[in-house]
Amino acid sequence: MxxxxxxxxxxxxxxxxxxxxxxxxxxxxxxxxxxxxxxxxxxxxxxxxxxxxxxxxxxxxxxxxxxxxxxxxxxxxxxxxxxxLAMVFQRPALLSRNVRANVAYGLRLRGERNGQKRVEAALERVSLTHLANAHPRTLSGGEMQRVAVARALVLEPxxxxxxxxxxxxxxxxxxxxxxxxxxxxxxxxxxxxxxxxxxxxxxxxxxxxxxxxxxxxxxxxxxxxxxxxxxxxxxxxxxxxxxxx
Amino acid sequence: MWRSLQVTASALVFSAAVGVPVGTWLALTRFRGQRVLNALIYTGMGLPPVVVGLVVYLFLSNSGPLGNLAWLFTIKAMVVAQVIIATPLVVGVTMSSVRAVDPALRVQLRALGATRWQATVAALVEARFGVIVGLVAGFGSIISEVGAVMLVGGNIDGRTRVLTTAVVLETRRGNFDVALALGIILLTLSFAANLIMVMGQGKLAES
The missing domain is CATH 3.40.50.300 (P-loop containing nucleotide triphosphate hydrolases)
Structure with missing residues (x-):
């Protein structure tokens, strides 16, 4: 180091x-x-x-x-x-798109088109694969925060x-x-x-x-x-x- | 009928091209006198169309400051009046719906690497339903407008006559059946256009 x-x-x-x-x-x-x-x-x-x-x-x-x-x-x-850098906030503000799109957002900003695998892996890590197509307003507080963590981790900051x-x-x-x-x-x-x-x-x-x-x-x-x-x-x-x- | 659609479509495109960016910008910036400007925009949302028509008429008339454009009693004059009527609606509704987007969202998107521009686009996409309502309202005010287009267009047969002004004329002539038929066509057009916009809204919701 x-x-x-x-x-x-x-x-x-x-x-x-x-x-x-x-x-x-x-x-x-x-x-x-x-x-x-x-x-x-x-x-x-x-x-x-x-x-x-x-x-x-x-x-x-x-x-x-x-x-x-x-x-x-x-x-x-x-x-x-x-x-x-990537930051996770106390109160996650998510986009009104499905969970997968939220996790993919940062990669899309970076113009990475082939990020699907990384997005799926990130969803898996936060145990949200089964909710990938769900809309954020149907999620619990803990699930929303996990989406926020996943959308930061997927960027490998x-x-x-x-x-x-x-x-x-x-x-x-x-x-x-x-x-x-x-x-x-x-x-x-x-x-x-x-x-x-x-x-x-x-x-x-x-x-x-x-x-x-x-x-x-x-x-x-x-x-x-x-x-x-x-x-x-x-x-x-x-x-x-x-x-x- | 096609003239109606042509005037409405071009006026709506101009209003959206000006109104959506201006409304978004106003929603996301703070400056002195903003409240006064807001009040002005809200007043603009309820402008009496006849007054707009009168002012446009005076500007475009031969002795007016823009008289040499020779736009009076043309489609162009009608579009100008319509844009003036509809733009404040689009600005006002866009502004309030973008303002309703959680301000924390833009900060969090910035913290995920969004540029200012990208975060602003995201806020606008979040406000998409409101923005479409603004466009629908603008469309409604344009297609149903009579007074202003009558004044500046002159309701000239084959040139500046549109559905609404034709309804007025036929009613005055006592051709109630023709007037009623035109009215039904107008309503059908309006319904079709709104249906398309609502379908678009549904599409956006899925993305």
Whole structure:
């Protein structure tokens, strides 16, 4: 594995209106890691993820993404570079076409005409082959989220960004989606950035963890360090569930 | 009858070519004065056709600013008036149906690698039923229009007489049977055209 980091953030601040929602002096993400971003709601986790997905640019500071010896930002990334990333959102918004067409959408955008096999394989992975012709409005919440996961995985992204992918799902779907994430990481060395408020999920999946509180980076460390010997008392408080905010 | 269809079809094509892109753009952008513009468009959806006819007449008349085009009392003048009547309908309905598409969808499609253009096309496809309703409404207002086409077309036999103006004329002459027959033809045409559009809608739904 190369030693060059995938993301480098320096003095990144994001501001919505008059409110600073994110203020990170420094953060790097290494290639091939599963980074969990944890924290209570409103901590800036999703904002950080949107920056990393190149969906928005920081108000101040710099976030660089290193792709194929190039360093790009939200403003400079080409469409081909953007297409190395894929993101799954907490509340999936699907197209009003059948499940198969939804999963195929990203490939069609890329002009890949012979993606049927990949689409079928992705449907198989999320156990939705039997619903391939179903319309999204007939699906359950868990099934919709699996469609959203499949439409991202089918793209074989270099970086997979997940924003609370299992919030409000039942244990069966949580387990299924978590196993897909794990599989994607071990089989393809995909870099995965997972935003979650669920520390148990972070513990199950992450190789490294970052805690955000009110837009500030409180602690950053390997999963072991983070869970077993947190340096910051606020991390310990957050882990024990007695965090007040 | 063919003239009716010709005028209606060309006016609808122009209205759609202008109205669908403008409506989509208005739905997806935010700027100052947008509410006022919306109110203007909604007013445009209910423009009194006779007033449109009058204004087009004044513009195209010999002493008007566009008088040298010599379009008055031609098919072209009728199409112009129809486009002015139907375009706000197409814009307004397209705008509100594209606006009803979940804004999160466009962001998520962008995050799957869609260009701005691709995400916009996808939003328009999501709004397809509404857009077709807009076209149906535009079609309805065009084919049933009398006052404006009478004013700017002149209801000249063999040149600018269309079904609606012929119905007016035959009724005035007391030829109620002819007028009624023309009315039935008009309704049948309208039904056939709407049937085609609804079938198209069904096709889209399957894709």
């Amino acid at each position: 190369t030693s060059a980091p995938l993301y480098t953030l320096r003095d990144v601040r994001q501001v919505y209106g008059a409110r600073t929602v994110l203020d990170i002096p420094a953060l790097t993400v290494q290639r091939g890691e599963v980074l969990a971003v944890v924290g209570p709601s409103g901590a800036g986790k999703s904002t950080l993820l949107r920056l990393m997905a190149l969906l928005e640019a920081p108000a101040q500071g710099e976030m660089l993404l290193h792709l194929n010896d190039e360093r790009v930002t939200a403003e400079t990334a080409s469409i081909a570079q953007r297409r190395l 270099r970086v997979l960004l997940l924003d609370e992918p299992t919030a409000n799902l039942d244990p069966y779907n949580v387990r299924l989606i978590e196993s897909l994430i794990r599989e994607q990481h071990t089989a393809h060395e995909t870099t995965i950035i997972l935003v979650t408020h669920n520390i148990f999920q972070a513990r199950r999946l992450a190789t490294r963890v970052v805690l955000l509180l009110e837009g500030a980076l409180i602690e950053e460390g390997s999963a072991e360090e983070f869970f077993d010997s947190p340096r910051d008392p606020r991390t310990a408080a957050f882990l024990s569930g007695e965090f007040v905010y």
